[in-house]
Amino acid sequence: MxxxxxxxxxxxxxxxxxxxxxxxxxxxxxxxxxxxxxxxxxxxxxxxxxxxxxxxxxxxxxxxxxxxxxxxxxxxxxxxxxxxxxxxxxxxxxxxxxxxxDNATLILSVHRELDALREGSTEGTRIGTTKRGIGPAYEDKVGRRAIRLRDLANLPTLGPKIDRMLSHHNALRRGFGLPELTHEAIYEELSSAAPKVLPYVEAxxxxxxxxxxxxxxxxxxxxxxxxxxxxxxxxxxxxxxxxxxxxxxxxxxxxxxxxxxxLGIAKAYTTRVGEGPFPTELTDEIGRRLGERGHEFGTVTGRPRRCGWLDAVALRQTGRISGIDGIALTKLDVLDGLDEIKVCVAYELDGQTINRLPASQGAQSRIRPVYETIEGWKGATAGARSWADLPAQAVKYVRRVEELIDCPIALVSTSPERADTILVADPFED
The missing domain is CATH 3.40.440.10 (Adenylosuccinate Synthetase, subunit A, domain 1)
Known part of the structure; x- marks a missing residue:
């Protein structure tokens, strides 16, 4: 297996x-x-x-x-x-x-604060992060100044590591006009965390x-x-x-x-949270309908997700980059009742048709979707657990998506419930 x-x-x-x-x-x-x-x-x-x-x-x-x-x-x-x-x-x-x-990097309060400062500074520099310190923690990791989980087992030896981290962060804090953090404050934060997580730590x-x-x-x-x-x-x-x-x-x-x-997971449509390009985004009534029917709010932040049609170009590209063997297509039921469904099959960039998502930020902001329109279905897919339970047109939609992304559909999910899943190919047995 x-x-x-x-x-x-x-x-x-x-x-x-x-x-x-x-x-x-x-x-x-x-x-x-x-x-x-x-x-x-x-x-x-x-x-x-x-x-x-x-x-x-x-x-x-x-x-x-x-x-x-x-x-x-x-x-x-x-x-x-x-x-x-x-x-x-x-x-x-x-x-x-x-x-x-034991070698995982720790996120500390200094990372969360820096994340929030950057997101709230100027409009042009916002990425749309959750302000939970993830980015600054990864920066410390690759900058070789991170404190890791195993370090919590040796608190008395952390002095030089704390100082090395603070030499970087206090310089940033001075730039933001904030008071510097003390060695003692970081040590206390680490000390309070140690007994909570050390029992779970292992190589x-x-x-x-x-x-x-x-x-x-x-x-x-x-x-x-x-x-x-x-x-x-x-x-x-x-x-x-x-x-x-x-x-x-x-x-x-x-x-x-x-x-x-x-196994790659993809919705039967597309959503995005935060800033950045989204070629198939819908800001009309259909976009709102997808968001409402799909309950599109972030699990962690509660932020509403931007919604749009399925982008087969981007999905085909990620399939190749990740070496995806099969796709689990989720939330097919959200499309129930639509008269027609659109799928992005190419992009138009500066008057030319292209078939990949460009790497340039500028080009990504200028691309426009080229759509194929597919007939919708009136029947319900919600709760379906076999192909026989799906309306014929819903099956046609799934099969057309397979063709457009050049990757087989291995699973179809028709509700958030665990059992409402159509198995086409078992990843563990394939």
Missing amino acids: ANVVVVGAQWGDEGKGKIVDWLSEKADVVVRFQGGHNAGHTLVIDGVTYKLSLLPSGVVRPGKLSIIGNGVVVDPHALADEIARLKEQGVELTPETLKVA TWELLDERARAGDRILFEGAQGALLDVDHGTYPFVTSSNTTAGQAATGSGLGPRAIGYV
Whole structure:
């Protein structure tokens, strides 16, 4: 059986949480490999809603090992709060069922404050972040001044590391006209976090290697979407990590041979949160209808998502960049009742037709979608669990999407409920 990587194939919010939860029934280990607590997953199981932002979606299933990998940046207080919140809902998390990589980078209050300062400074510099410190934490990581989870086990030795970090951040704070942070304040913040998270800390790369060698099935869970990848997304309106499938290897500590099947998650339409280009965005009544029917509000922030038609050009491109083997098409039911549905099949840029999303920020802002119109359907797809339950025209829509993105549809999701899923090809068996 193949280990499976699940990645978002659009701008995030594609419904990865439900699909990961659905797949985790066959998995032994579920690994989150990048991002931070800016990315939210909503799971609806037997009518109960679970909102996750940092924990892997597999935590709601008993008997599974959940791992937060080294590619994730971890706010220790946010992690402790999320564990406590899930325990109140009856989800029991222990150091035996949840492991956090000892070499994962910490998010501290200085990162959150810097994130908010940048987003609130001037209109032209806003990226549309969640202001949770994810970007500044990744900056410290690549700048080699980060404090990592394992450091919390050796607090008395942290003096030089704190000073190195503050030499950078206090210079920035002076530029913003803010008072400098003291060594003592950072030390106290780290001291208060240590007992909350240290019981879960382990060399997870070693544990994953052992489980892989033992034949356990591993499910790798990404956050955000491929169009927010720091290299391949709509830069600079992207997240601060690699969100494509290749990061599953680096962000977990397992080599690329551990990756078997790559499952991309895409909505039957397109949404985006925050700033940046969105070629198929709809600001009319249909866009509002998609947002209302799809309950398009951010899991973490509650921000309304921008909505538009399916962008087959961008989806085909992310499929190739991530090496996607199959697509899980979600929220097909949101399109129920529309007389016609449009799909972007090309772009027009400066009078020329192109078939890829350009890398240039300027070009991305100038492209215009070229649409193909597809007949809608009057019947309901909501709750469908087999092809026979779908209106004929809905099946035609799914098949046409397959052709346009040059990638097979492996799953179709027709509601937030775990069981409302049509299985075409099992990623673990493929």
